Amino acid sequence: MPPRTTPTVRQLRLGSELRKLRERAGMTAAEAAAQLGAERAKISNIETGRVGVSAARVRALARAYHCSDEALVKALVGMTGERKRHLWWEEHRGFVPHGLLDLAEFEHHAVTLRTVQTATLPGLLQTVDHARALFQQAAPPLPPHEVEHRISHRIKRQVVLFRDDPLEYTAIIHEAALRMQFGGRAATRAQLDHILTMSEHDHITVLAVPFEAGAYPAPGQTFGYAAGPVPQLDTVQLDEANGPVFIDAEAQLETYRSVLDRMATLALKPEESRDFIREIARSL
Structure with a gap:
C-alpha cells in the first residue's frame, strides 16, 4: 500500500497512540519491527499515519508493547477500518x-x-x-x-x-x-x-x-x-x-x-x- 500524502487527523491519532505505547514500553522502532518481522520503515509509516494498519497488527503491537489496557486496545482496533469507509x-x-x-x-x-x-x-x-x-x-x-x-x-x-x-x-x-x-x-x-x-x-x-x-x-x-x-x-x-x-x-x-x-x-x-x-x- 503506497504511503498517504495527507493522513487525516484520525489516522494521525491512531499512529500517535501506537507510538506512545511503544515509547512507554521502552522499545525503538527497529525493535518493534523485529517483533513483527517487518521493516523499521513500516513502523515509522504506521506511527505517522502514512500507511494503514490492520486490527490484527494493532493487537500484535499492543502485545509486543505489553499493553494490558483492553479498553484502549479495543478503541484503537475500532479506528483501523475507517480508512475504507466513505463518509x-x-x-x-x-x-x-x-x-x-x-x-x-x-x-x-x-x-x-x-x-x-x-x-x-x-x-x-x-x-x-x-x-x-x-x-x-x-x-x-x-x-x-x-x-x-x-x-x-x-x-x-x-x-x-x-x-x-x-x-x-x-x-x-x-x-x-x-x-x-x-x-x-x-x-x-x-x-x-x-x-x-x-x-x-x-x-x-x-x-x-x-x-x-x-x-x-x-x-x-x-x-x-x-x-x-x-x-x-x-x-x-x-x-x-x-x-x-x-x-x-x-x-x-x-x-x-x-x-x-x-x-x-x-x-x-x-x-x-x-x-x-x-x-x-x-x-x-
Whole structure:
C-alpha cells in the first residue's frame, strides 16, 4: 500500500497512540519491527499515519508493547477500518480546505463535545445566513462558489446533532459572541432564535457567559474538547487563522479541561442562559 500524502487527523491519532505505547514500553522502532518481522520503515509509516494498519497488527503491537489496557486496545482496533469507509465529508475533498474535513471527522467520532466560543458562534449551531455572512468576510475574499461550498460543509457538520445517537454537546458562549451582528439585525435575531430552539434538545446544553462575569481564562480563544471512547483518546481542537489545530498531549488536555471548568463556573445556568439570549434577541 503506497504511503498517504495527507493522513487525516484520525489516522494521525491512531499512529500517535501506537507510538506512545511503544515509547512507554521502552522499545525503538527497529525493535518493534523485529517483533513483527517487518521493516523499521513500516513502523515509522504506521506511527505517522502514512500507511494503514490492520486490527490484527494493532493487537500484535499492543502485545509486543505489553499493553494490558483492553479498553484502549479495543478503541484503537475500532479506528483501523475507517480508512475504507466513505463518509459524507469526502464529498467535499478538493472543494474545502483539508482542515475542515478533519474537523468534521473530529466531531463525527467524538463521544461528547464541549466548546468555548468567545468571539464567534458555534459552527454546529449556525444558520445558513450567519455562516454566509462569516464566509463573506474571509480574508482574502473567497469566490462565491467557495463560499457556498463552505456553507454546505458547515451545515452538514450539524448532522451529529440529529443522528440516531446524537452527540452530547455543550456550548459555552460569551456575550461578545452573542452580540456580534453578522448579516445584520434580522439575521442575528434569527440566529439567536435558532440557538434557543436547539438548546431545548436534551443532548444540547448552551451556557452564556455575560460581560459582568468579568475576566475569564484563555481570553479570545475558541476551542472544542472531544471526549474519546477512553480518556487517552480525548482531543482538543483549536481554531486558528490557518485552520483547525488538534492537540492530545495530556498536559495540554488538562489545561483545556481546567479552562472549560472555569468557564462553566462563570456561565449562567441553562435556563438563565436561555433567558439571557432571549433578552439579547429582543434588543435587536
